[in-house]
Amino acid sequence: MPCRHFMPVGKTLLKRQLNKRSANLSLHALMAAALLLPGLIALPAYAGDDEVSFQYGHYQEGKRQLFNAKSQFNPIEVDTLQGNANIKLSERIKFAFNYTQDTWSGATPITTAPVVRQGNRLRVDNDIHSGASPLIGASAGIFDKHFNPVSLSDPANPDSTVIGSDTRLVHTLSYASPETRKQSDFKISYDWDTAAVHIGGGLSIENDYESRFGNVGGRWDFNQKLTSVSASVSYTNSHTQALLDHDAQTYYSSNNSQLDKLIHSDVDANVLIANKTDWSTHLGLTQIINKNALVNFNVGYTYSSGFMENPYKAVTFAFVDPSAVRPDGNYNGTYAVLREQRPDERNQWTENLRYVQHIDGLDAAVHVDYRFFHDDWGINAHTFDVDWVQPLSNGWTITPKFRYYSQSAADFYQPLFLTQQRLPDNGRLDASTLPSNYASDHRLSAYGTLSGGITLSKQFAKGVNFEVGFEYYSHAGALKLGGGGEGSYADFNYYVANAAMKVNLDALASTHSEHSHHTGHSTHGAHAPAGIMFDHILHKAGDVMVGYRYMYANQAGASLHGDSVARDLDIASLGCKNHPCASTPTYMTMHMHMLDLMVAPTDWLTLMLMPQFVDMSMNMREVTGADEDPNPHQHSGGHSTGGIGDTGLYAIGKLFASKGHRINLSLGISVPTGDVGIKLRDAHKLGDVFIHYGMQLGSGTWDFKPALTYTGEADKWSWGAQLSGTKRLASKNTSGFAFGDLFQATAWGGYQLNSWLAASLRGVYSVQGTVKGEFNGAHLGDGGESFDGTPRSWGGTEDATANYGGRFWDVGFGVSASVPSGDLQGNRLSFEWLQPVHDDVNGYQVERDGALSANWSYMF
Amino acid sequence: MKMRHHLPVLLLCISCFGILGCTSVQPWERGNLAKPHMALDASVLHSSLSQHNYNSREGAAGGNSAEGGGCGCY
Numbered sequence: 058m059p060c061r062h063f064m065p066v067g068k069t070l071l072k073r074q075l076n077k078r079s080a081n082l083s084l085h086a087l088m089a090a091a092l093l094l095p096g097l098i099a100l101p102a103y104a105g106d107d108e109v110s111f112q113y114g115h116y117q118e119g120k121r122q123l124f125n126a127k128s129q130f131n132p133i134e135v136d137t138l139q140g141n142a143n144i145k146l147s148e149r150i151k152f153a154f155n156y157t158q159d160t161w162s163g164a165t166p167i168t169t170a171p172v173v174r175q176g177n178r179l180r181v182d183n184d185i186h187s188g189a190s191p192l193i194g195a196s197a198g199i200f201d202k203h204f205n206p207v208s209l210s211d212p213a214n215p216d217s218t219v220i221g222s223d224t225r226l227v228h229t230l231s232y233a234s235p236e237t238r239k240q241s242d243f244k245i246s247y248d249w250d251t252a253a254v255h256i257g258g259g260l261s262i263e264n265d266y267e268s269r270f271g272n273v274g275g276r277w278d279f280n281q282k283l284t285s286v287s288a289s290v291s292y293t294n295s296h297t298q299a300l301l302d303h304d305a306q307t308y309y310s311s312n313n314s315q316l317d318k319l320i321h322s323d324v325d326a327n328v329l330i331a332n333k334t335d336w337s338t339h340l341g342l343t344q345i346i347n348k349n350a351l352v353n354f355n356v357g358y359t360y361s362s363g364f365m366e367n368p369y370k371a372v373t374f375a376f377v378d379p380s381a382v383r384p385d386g387n388y389n390g391t392y393a394v395l396r397e398q399r400p401d402e403r404n405q406w407t408e409n410l411r412y413v414q415h416i417d418g419l420d421a422a423v424h425v426d427y428r429f430f431h432d433d434w435g436i437n438a439h440t441f442d443v444d445w446v447q448p449l450s451n452g453w454t455i456t457p458k459f460r461y462y463s464q465s466a467a468d469f470y471q472p473l474f475l476t477q478q479r480l481p482d483n484g485r486l487d488a489s490t491l492p493s494n495y496a497s498d499h500r501l502s503a504y505g506t507l508s509g510g511i512t513l514s515k516q517f518a519k520g521v522n523f524e525v526g527f528e529y530y531s532h533a534g535a536l537k538l539g540g541g542g543e544g545s546y547a548d549f550n551y552y553v554a555n556a557a558m559k560v561n562l563d564a565l566a567s568t569h570s571e572h573s574h575h576t577g578h579s580t581h582g583a584h585a586p587a588g589i590m591f592d593h594i595l596h597k598a599g600d601v602m603v604g605y606r607y608m609y610a611n612q613a614g615a616s617l618h619g620d621s622v623a624r625d626l627d628i629a630s631l632g633c634k635n636h637p638c639a640s641t642p643t644y645m646t647m648h649m650h651m652l653d654l655m656v657a658p659t660d661w662l663t664l665m666l667m668p669q670f671v672d673m674s675m676n677m678r679e680v681t682g683a684d685e686d687p688n689p690h691q692h693s694g695g696h697s698t699g700g701i702g703d704t705g706l707y708a709i710g711k712l713f714a715s716k717g718h719r720i721n722l723s724l725g726i727s728v729p730t731g732d733v734g735i736k737l738r739d740a741h742k743l744g745d746v747f748i749h750y751g752m753q754l755g756s757g758t759w760d761f762k763p764a765l766t767y768t769g770e771a772d773k774w775s776w777g778a779q780l781s782g783t784k785r786l787a788s789k790n791t792s793g794f795a796f797g798d799l800f801q802a803t804a805w806g807g808y809q810l811n812s813w814l815a816a817s818l819r820g821v822y823s824v825q826g827t828v829k830g831e832f833n834g835a836h837l838g839d840g841g842e843s844f845d846g847t848p849r850s851w852g853g854t855e856d857a858t859a860n861y862g863g864r865f866w867d868v869g870f871g872v873s874a875s876v877p878s879g880d881l882q883g884n885r886l887s888f889e890w891l892q893p894v895h896d897d898v899n900g901y902q903v904e905r906d907g908a909l910s911a912n913w914s915y916m917f
Numbered sequence: 918m919k920m921r922h923h924l925p926v927l928l929l930c931i932s933c934f935g936i937l938g939c940t941s942v943q944p945w946e947r948g949n950l951a952k953p954h955m956a957l958d959a960s961v962l963h964s965s966l967s968q969h970n971y972n973s974r975e976g977a978a979g980g981n982s983a984e985g986g987g988c989g990c991y
Binding site for chain 1: 941942944946947948949950952954955956957959960962963965966967969970971974975976977978987988991
């Protein structure tokens with residue numbers, strides 16, 4: 058029987074069964090999955106029901122082998138937040154939207170050099186080698202008659218005794234301050250019975266890199282849907298605008314370097330501006346082999362052109378003049394770095410074979426993937442992947458994973474380059490004496506990787522799925538297929554831990570339609586404005602609510618002192634403690650993403666868990682008329698931070714309820730999961746300093762958060778009031794400070810405009826104390842000195858603890874929409890803009906522009 | 918050299934095509950194939966995160982269709 062007839066009949070049958078409210082949930086899930094079979098063999102990423110999902114991932118790299126140096130920097134870590142929505146716009150049109158945000162900071166290799174160069178041991182502070190900043194500027198080196206580096210009895214003195222050759226290499230590590238990337242993309246697809254087309258696009262933005270992309274593709278099923286072919290084309294345009302390392306101005310270049318033409322210099326900095334384009338195409342074939350197995354074969358080709366270098370990686374060259382022979386028979390030479398030079402074109406081919414087998418006795422699925430990659434840079438790579446997906450009882454699924462990857466090196470990769478010439482005094486090299494391309498980025502080297510992980514997920518009956526996963530990854534030259542990989546100095550490991558929540562709105566809608574007639578959840582009275590939390594409890598034991606909250610706040614107005622505009626001269630002389638103020642913020646922006654998970658263990662009590670993800674950015678300006686800072690701190694590009702914020706745990710209880718009136722009491726604890734030890738990159742001899750108080754991701758203290766809320770409603774009107782506070786339970790956190798306590802009072806009124814839309818107006822008064830204590834390590838404005846005696850920068854108003862908190866009045870304008878019927882019934886989306894009307898700040902601060910709250914929730 | 922690398926994959930591909938047309942799985946026999954864990958990518962969300970990490974740490978990152986992903990310069 059052709060599937061075209063099978064589908065509508067199946068759907069009608071399904072609906073009829075649901076209407077009878079007798080459908081067994083597991084049968085329902087199975088049938089729904091069966092109906093989606095065509096999607097299964099096509100584009101699973103965008104197939105399926107209406108679904109909303111969130112994921113958090115933490116990537117943490119391990120320490121590198123640095124031999125006799127010890128880096129004080131933590132290896133790189135990345136926090137990733139993803140949100141995804143798949144919505145059916147009609148029976149045949151689907152819309153998918155993805156949002157991804159990464160924030161990374163920490164140490165990564167900037168170049169590779171011989172151990173004897175001591176690139177990780179530049180700074181000597183009280184005879185202690187601190188490894189504070191990488192050495193990449195030119196330095197002397199001694200080489201034996203085979204041009205191998207040699208070690209000296211006193212590494213700092215080229216005239217000391219030569220001990221012998223030492224060919225060991227080591228990565229030179231460099232620390233990066235936190236940076237954030239944000240990506241949004243979408244896909245719209247149209248499905249026929251035996252075919253589908255899609256179009257998509259997106260944008261990825263980071264401080265120094267912007268990427269725009271688009272794609273079109275299609276799928277055609279035939280052979281009674283046993284066979285499916287797919288094809289797609291995509292285009293990406295990427296723009297680099299890289300602020301080159303202030304501490305790496307000592308790069309050398311050849312006299313006709315293409316790279317030099319891309320670098321635009323101004324007074325403070327060198328900026329590299331360049332473009333890259335990628336065209337990519339893929340063809341795929343999926344074949345059902347039997348009732349338990351299917352196979353998929355994909356080929357892909359990508360053509361890239363333009364700037365493909367990594368602007369932050371340097372290549373170490375050993376300049377050895379064969380005529381510079383020392384009395385001891387060795388050569389005098391010089392180490393210097395060049396920016397890497399890669400070809401301007403790259404052709405890449407991939408072939409990918411996937412096989413999926415169902416294991417009947419265990420109801421498991423085994424996924425076996427093999428991928429071959431080949432490019433004209435000389436890299437051949439093999440990837441072998443096996444996943445075993447094992448459903449267990451009660452909705453649990455466990456998936457062990459195993460992956461092996463091996464690649465050969467790019468033709469122009471070497472960890473270290475030797476050139477037999479003297480380093481010219483003017484630093485301008487003759488390009489004809491250098492290779493046409495050179496790079497020592499370890500991603501282009503020969504190595505293998507082995508990784509293993511496990512994912513555990515739990516499917517709840519109401520369409521909610523929780524998942525946690527862990528993966529450990531090991532990169533090693535020795536793991537390369539066939540041997541010949543990079544030396545063990547380049548080995549490293551990382552782990553990734555992730556947690557995800559998926560909400561299937563279709564499954565929710567069906568349970569909802571079964572139960573709504575007797576609980577009436579979606580329409581139970583009016584809701585408070587989006588900026589209000591803890592205003593309601595769940596109705597009966599066993600109820601669950603999931604929600605997502607977003608908050609944006611911006612400060613970008615005038616500089617204030619108290620409630621009036623501050624003059625720069627006053628900021629300079631009075632804004633900072635004990636010394637003049639050199640700078641003041643131009644803006645501070647915060648985005649906060651929160652998950653709202655509520656469950657009711659009893660009819661009168663609701664428990665709530667609220668994980669938060671925060672990212673912040675700011676920039677500063679110099680204060681006019683300020684004395685010259687002892688170490689003017691340059692601010693091009695500003696600062697950003699991001700990652701997990703504090704986590705809230707709340708219990709909300711019903712104190713009083715009568716017709717139209719309710720009083721709830723919420724008692725909560727904020728767990729200090731947000732990082733309060735974030736530091737700035739040690740550039741400009743700043744020293745290893747904490748980033749400003751307001752840019753740390755949490756409070757660092759356990760906080761008590763009570764709230765008392767009254768809500769009322771009559772006819773189309775609703776109203777409410779709330780008193781809430783935050784009491785720090787410690788006088789200082791691990792970094793030595795505590796934010797001020799917070800108190801807030803608010804009252805609002807709302808009106809239901811029609812069956813689905815309501816509006817609200819709210820007044821808010823809040824008061825917060827100054828920061829208590831002070832950073833217990835080096836920070837801007839502490840009057841300290843850098844490693845070499847350079848006085849530390851005075852910093853700005855944001856570095857003084859007295860310039861936090863104040864008394865604030867706001868007016869909130871809110872709208873709230875709820876879906877009254879249909880598949881998405883029970884979903885509620887609300888927004889509120891908080892407009893500041895009066896600021897009375899402590900000390901000197903930037904005026905607030907306003908704050909936006911957005912809230913999606915689903916009760917079931 | 919190049920051909921030798923492609924050969925096993927091509928052979929597998931040909932055998933894959935060979936299967937085409939010589940199987941018959943009726944729609945009512947596709948219950949197992951329709952299970953969520955039999956999807957080509959059974960955990961899309963998790964795969965996207967893993968892939969993102971591989972892309973920023975491996976030379977063969979490109980060649981996946983262009984879907985953004987950022988510089989990965991760190």
